[in-house]
Amino acid sequence: MSLSAQSLAQIDKEVAKYPADQKQSAVMAALRIAQVEKGWLAPETIEFVAGYLGMPTIAAYEVATFYNMYELTPCGRHKITVCTNLPCQLQGADTVAEYLKKKLGIAFGETTPDGRFTLKEGECMGTCGSGPLCLHNNHTMHTHLSTETVDKLLDELK
Amino acid sequence: MSATYTGPKVCLWTLDHANPASLETYVANGGYSALKKILAERTPAAEIIEQVKISALRGRGGAGFPTGLKWSFMPRGYDGDKYIICNSDEGEPGTFKDRDIIEFNPHQLIEGMVIAGYTLGAKAGYNYIHGEIFELYQAWEKALDDARAAGYLGQNICASGWAFDVHAHQGYGAYVCGEETALLESIEGKKGQPHFKPPFPASFGLYGKPTTINNTETLASIPWIMRHGGQAFLDLGKPNNGGTKIFSISGHVNRPGNYEIPMGTPFADLLEMAGGVRNGHQLKAVIPGGSSAPVLPAEIIMDCTLDFDSIAKAGSMFGSGAVIVMDETTCMVRALERLSYFYYEESCGQCTPCREGTGWMYRVVHRIEHGQGRPEDLDLLLSVGSNIAGRTICALGEAAVGPVQSFIKHFRQEFEYHIANKRCLVGA
Ligand SMILES: Cc1cc2nc3c(=O)[nH]c(=O)nc-3n(C[C@H](O)[C@H](O)[C@H](O)COP(=O)(O)O)c2cc1C
Ligand code: SF4
Ligand code: FES
Numbered sequence: 001m002s003l004s005a006q007s008l009a010q011i012d013k014e015v016a017k018y019p020a021d022q023k024q025s026a027v028m029a030a031l032r033i034a035q036v037e038k039g040w041l042a043p044e045t046i047e048f049v050a051g052y053l054g055m056p057t058i059a060a061y062e063v064a065t066f067y068n069m070y071e072l073t074p075c076g077r078h079k080i081t082v083c084t085n086l087p088c089q090l091q092g093a094d095t096v097a098e099y100l101k102k103k104l105g106i107a108f109g110e111t112t113p114d115g116r117f118t119l120k121e122g123e124c125m126g127t128c129g130s131g132p133l134c135l136h137n138n139h140t141m142h143t144h145l146s147t148e149t150v151d152k153l154l155d156e157l158k
Numbered sequence: 159m160s161a162t163y164t165g166p167k168v169c170l171w172t173l174d175h176a177n178p179a180s181l182e183t184y185v186a187n188g189g190y191s192a193l194k195k196i197l198a199e200r201t202p203a204a205e206i207i208e209q210v211k212i213s214a215l216r217g218r219g220g221a222g223f224p225t226g227l228k229w230s231f232m233p234r235g236y237d238g239d240k241y242i243i244c245n246s247d248e249g250e251p252g253t254f255k256d257r258d259i260i261e262f263n264p265h266q267l268i269e270g271m272v273i274a275g276y277t278l279g280a281k282a283g284y285n286y287i288h289g290e291i292f293e294l295y296q297a298w299e300k301a302l303d304d305a306r307a308a309g310y311l312g313q314n315i316c317a318s319g320w321a322f323d324v325h326a327h328q329g330y331g332a333y334v335c336g337e338e339t340a341l342l343e344s345i346e347g348k349k350g351q352p353h354f355k356p357p358f359p360a361s362f363g364l365y366g367k368p369t370t371i372n373n374t375e376t377l378a379s380i381p382w383i384m385r386h387g388g389q390a391f392l393d394l395g396k397p398n399n400g401g402t403k404i405f406s407i408s409g410h411v412n413r414p415g416n417y418e419i420p421m422g423t424p425f426a427d428l429l430e431m432a433g434g435v436r437n438g439h440q441l442k443a444v445i446p447g448g449s450s451a452p453v454l455p456a457e458i459i460m461d462c463t464l465d466f467d468s469i470a471k472a473g474s475m476f477g478s479g480a481v482i483v484m485d486e487t488t489c490m491v492r493a494l495e496r497l498s499y500f501y502y503e504e505s506c507g508q509c510t511p512c513r514e515g516t517g518w519m520y521r522v523v524h525r526i527e528h529g530q531g532r533p534e535d536l537d538l539l540l541s542v543g544s545n546i547a548g549r550t551i552c553a554l555g556e557a558a559v560g561p562v563q564s565f566i567k568h569f570r571q572e573f574e575y576h577i578a579n580k581r582c583l584v585g586a
Contacts, residue, residue: 024348025327067350070331123331123504125291126249
């Protein structure tokens, strides 16, 4: 297996940020880039990334399992991570989370049978003033959520 | 009369301009002039550190350590690479100020990192950005490109012949990486597990090289100090607490958001700027410095001013300046349950007291909240807590204890009611 030329070019750009003998520093970014391409991190994807950076596979595994935003099992096309930490909770995150669960018919940590949505509970995303909020596929934040904006968001995510 | 602050702001002043984040806006308003002057005059490092000391700038990442003093720990004559790290891993519940610096005034942060790099003789800087704000990671990379193209970063900064560069490193979901030793491990491409100090980063940091780690807001304050002088910065705040400070206010207020105001502003004024408690409700409690800071009941916080010394005297922590407001509808058991879950979830697991203790505390608060509490549970919680404090590698373990102890101390009745009646006193 390999990654696309585009992903490899992105990884190379990350590698260039660090001293020549410290390629491993780019592993977090490389795993992120690989996950964007593949949807999740299969064992062979992690192995490929490790090999590409010249580091032991086990060291790349340790990173992939330590950080919450990597997916080690297949995930829905649209991963929605809702922050439920205290400031967001005070601003109504529980209502939004319950609405999402009901509407999608799944609990936190589950994927809809059609593979369209995965729902996750998140920790503070450092944007509490704009809560309730969620993250779409790790990289796009949607703030000031209400049941109406949740409806709109879900409709847009095919 | 409503509370407002119209004086100078150190970090978020660009919000008063069109295109706040652009290089043009920054330069048109004096941006990068401090750096140019330093490089043109070859200002000695000791003079820069002296101004930072005079400013009484204290670390904005939570601990409040004097920045000038921290900088003076970096070895001078060291013959090898040194690094500057900016800590933008903002993930302490309630804190969302550094993200606004990156979004609305990235060039001041870049200038601050470059001045720090010059002063401390560093070869490069990394900005470690919280995983969930990927859009700002991309915005930051663009700001770096603009600065490089304009000669403020790279091989020949401001035509001085001096080289220094800054890069972005993105986190990917681990609160503990905000702890400085964990952050360094993470940049090295490892699990973000803290390690014991000493060795301190100033002697053995990134890749084993001397390294200085500062919070985003700390570094973004440096250009202002160098442009206006340490004394002017000090005069914005109060003795031992220089400057303006960004307060992130969240929870039950009408206008959650960031407010940059002088250190030492009365809490009551900040509350008013944020529109007061939502919909005319009553203030019940405030966590004044991010989730790790002990909670304070309304009557205590209403008498505090917002600075390290006043909040410490009241029995809490100024922390990162994150103010979480709760009104009378808040169930304190439920609030504590959510915070305890956070520390349990985010413990890196290498110290037994933290790993087991955070899990234990969460499970006990959880059962109280769910009507299964036992009369001895409150003492149990306090005893588990006292077995964590002082027995761990990093401060996360202790951070988990502060909320538990303070919630029970100030709102014990509510916990006892939950245990005795298997339901909530506030009926929220
Ligand atoms: C669990 C934990 C999380 C932390 N998170 C952050 C953070 O997100 N941002 C930050 O600047 N400092 C954080 N700190 C403090 C850093 O270790 C360090 O003291 C700080 O970045 C130093 O910068 P300053 O002196 O400019 O405040 C954290 C500390 C601990 C123990
Ligand atoms: S105190 Fe907790 S988070 Fe910190 S090093 Fe120990 S186990 Fe990890
Ligand atoms: S608590 Fe939700 S972003 Fe901070």
